Amino acid sequence: MWLRLFLASLKRQKLLFFLAFLSAVTGTAMVAGLIGVYFEASANVSRELRKYGANIIVQPASSGYLKEEDVYKIKTIFWRHNIVGINPYLYGFAEVKPAGKKVLVAGTWLKKEFLTPEGNKFVAGLLTLNRGARIKGKPFEGDQGELAVIGSSLAFQLGLKPGDKLVLSSRQKEIEVRLVGIIEAGGYEDEQLFLPLKKAQHLFGAEGKVSNILVSAVTVPLDEFGRRDPKTMTRREFEKWYCTAYPPAVAKQIEEVVCGSSARPVWQVVETEGKVLSKFQLVFLTLTLLSLLGSIVAVASTVMAGMMRREDEVALLKALGASKRWIGRLFLSEAFFLGLTGGLSGYLAGILLADSINQLVFGTPFEGKTSLFLLSLVVSLVVNFLGFLFPLKKALSFEPGVVLKG
Amino acid sequence: MKRKGYLEIIRLSKEYGEVKALREVKLTVPQGQWLTVMGPSGSGKTTLLSLIAGLIKPTRGKVKIGGVDIFSLSDNQLLQFRREKIGLIFQQHHLIPYLTALENVMLAQFIHSLPDEAEAIDSLIKVGLADKINRYPRELSGGEQQRVCIARALINNPGLLLADEPTGNLDRKNSELVLNLLSKLHQESNFTIVLVTHDPWVARWGERIVQLEDGKVVDDFLVQKSRGRKR
Numbered sequence A: 001m002w003l004r005l006f007l008a009s010l011k012r013q014k015l016l017f018f019l020a021f022l023s024a025v026t027g028t029a030m031v032a033g034l035i036g037v038y039f040e041a042s043a044n045v046s047r048e049l050r051k052y053g054a055n056i057i058v059q060p061a062s063s064g065y066l067k068e069e070d071v072y073k074i075k076t077i078f079w080r081h082n083i084v085g086i087n088p089y090l091y092g093f094a095e096v097k098p099a100g101k102k103v104l105v106a107g108t109w110l111k112k113e114f115l116t117p118e119g120n121k122f123v124a125g126l127l128t129l130n131r132g133a134r135i136k137g138k139p140f141e142g143d144q145g146e147l148a149v150i151g152s153s154l155a156f157q158l159g160l161k162p163g164d165k166l167v168l169s170s171r172q173k174e175i176e177v178r179l180v181g182i183i184e185a186g187g188y189e190d191e192q193l194f195l196p197l198k199k200a201q202h203l204f205g206a207e208g209k210v211s212n213i214l215v216s217a218v219t220v221p222l223d224e225f226g227r228r229d230p231k232t233m234t235r236r237e238f239e240k241w242y243c244t245a246y247p248p249a250v251a252k253q254i255e256e257v258v259c260g261s262s263a264r265p266v267w268q269v270v271e272t273e274g275k276v277l278s279k280f281q282l283v284f285l286t287l288t289l290l291s292l293l294g295s296i297v298a299v300a301s302t303v304m305a306g307m308m309r310r311e312d313e314v315a316l317l318k319a320l321g322a323s324k325r326w327i328g329r330l331f332l333s334e335a336f337f338l339g340l341t342g343g344l345s346g347y348l349a350g351i352l353l354a355d356s357i358n359q360l361v362f363g364t365p366f367e368g369k370t371s372l373f374l375l376s377l378v379v380s381l382v383v384n385f386l387g388f389l390f391p392l393k394k395a396l397s398f399e400p401g402v403v404l405k406g
Numbered sequence B: 001m002k003r004k005g006y007l008e009i010i011r012l013s014k015e016y017g018e019v020k021a022l023r024e025v026k027l028t029v030p031q032g033q034w035l036t037v038m039g040p041s042g043s044g045k046t047t048l049l050s051l052i053a054g055l056i057k058p059t060r061g062k063v064k065i066g067g068v069d070i071f072s073l074s075d076n077q078l079l080q081f082r083r084e085k086i087g088l089i090f091q092q093h094h095l096i097p098y099l100t101a102l103e104n105v106m107l108a109q110f111i112h113s114l115p116d117e118a119e120a121i122d123s124l125i126k127v128g129l130a131d132k133i134n135r136y137p138r139e140l141s142g143g144e145q146q147r148v149c150i151a152r153a154l155i156n157n158p159g160l161l162l163a164d165e166p167t168g169n170l171d172r173k174n175s176e177l178v179l180n181l182l183s184k185l186h187q188e189s190n191f192t193i194v195l196v197t198h199d200p201w202v203a204r205w206g207e208r209i210v211q212l213e214d215g216k217v218v219d220d221f222l223v224q225k226s227r228g229r230k231r
């Protein structure tokens, strides 16, 4: 009976329902599209930002060194997929001959590929951590070989160029390397001489050791909760904090796998990025709320128009003894139906929208997700229920007395 | 004739702002009586009926049906009371246009409790619409529509049937059909009827006539059986 009543009412008001349906679909598509793009885009934006330097630095907790073997373990933490760059350093001073000057030598990876325990290929090193760095000549790969790359300012001071042979001597050893490139990174790197990590360890007699590790991790902006001191948290709070990609949470996880280390966010970088991301989020949220509001108003006015024409019908139902609840259920089931169909169509339209925006801005396709589908359903249901609220209130206020008026 | 009243109207007044539509109306209707309320236009007939149905609230006074003071009930109790005890027939047929005759009757069952298709079909057969149960209101004549309304009003076995100008839109032939039908059903089930009309011809079907003028009862008498009741 319910169904019959409902289908019959639907059939009679085809046009109105179609209009309400369209408003719901448009609204849902906008919201689903925006939210879809939003998640994709904030990840993309923060990944973009993460291409230009580390945001977490790992150092020995007390004096001494970290173990090189622990560097690889950073790709095993909870947020391992958010780790997009790793770069270990071993620092020491060595005399450059024939120039006869002491320079800062950094043993590192410029570009080093390794397999994570999960079997994924990962490329670490300065060049992936800092995409802004430029090399004249060519970089060394891996961590072996008699090759070196020199910072641009240092090269200028010493009058060195690619192809030159250098002799480096530390207190422990003396080695010979060939200069293959000049690096320009725009920072303190430009004052250093870079050696493959293993070579530097050999030079300084520090086999298997590193001085610090720079890490670039995709993180979420810090909020009130993220800033709290984990030591003051309850167990559940801590779990939630730990499983959110806040910079300090990721740092904490790194600390746990790197023996004897202290890992901390590079606050300056983190704060700046957080601000950029928050602004971006605000814009999206505002847009989303506005389209939500717009579609609620659209549904409400369409349904309201229909309701005014149904005054007789509602009055009759009341005269026959239908309660407010009964009438409410009747109209809300219409809202529910519109919500479901609108949500489904809105989701499909939303994916198309998100896809075209994504293609345009990031050049990547957008993939529909179950979560987004559910979200569309919820959005559409909310839009329709809220859209039906005012008309329903109006309907409930109709007086049954009018049925007796000729 | 001091029978205990099934319907008791006690000093009932209704004012619409300045307009006094009803002034202290007193009326007692025994169980099973067919009462006809007559009066000129604007005399308060519809107002009286709406009050008895609990569709509007009085300014003063009480309506008791089967001993229950209906305006002392909560809104929901009143709705339930109306669902169970009162059948309504209007001048305008007030069928839901997008439901068939059968579905319109079943709607009343549905609001009351659960639809029972067999019972609904039965009731339409009783009002002589056996071959038209699946028609939409627009496919029925005025008299046929009014008969659907009668079936709907009586489907939940109300104790009190209220009818406001039930034949107001019908010609003599159809009016007669509808009134004879009501009369037959009334004799079968013995519910109480309050029927409003300004047409003396219609009043002949009832047992008692109350004359309203300017919101007051000005006359109240029994109909001579020999004179009116048709079968």
Ligand SMILES: Nc1ncnc2c1ncn2[C@@H]1O[C@H](COP(=O)(O)OP(=O)(O)OP(=O)(O)O)[C@@H](O)[C@H]1O
Residues within 6 Å of the ligand: B016, B019, B020, B021, B039, B040, B041, B042, B043, B044, B045, B046, B047, B048, B198
């Ligand atoms: N909702 C209302 N607001 C204001 N005045 C009303 C309202 N309903 C009825 N009235 C007034 O109350 C008086 C009685 O009206 P009512 O409808 O009861 O008359 P009636 O006897 O049914 O007339 P008719 O034979 O024309 O149907 C009239 O003067 C009418 O104008």
Ligand SMILES: [Mg+2]
Residues within 6 Å of the ligand: B045, B046, B047, B164
């Ligand atoms: Mg009237």
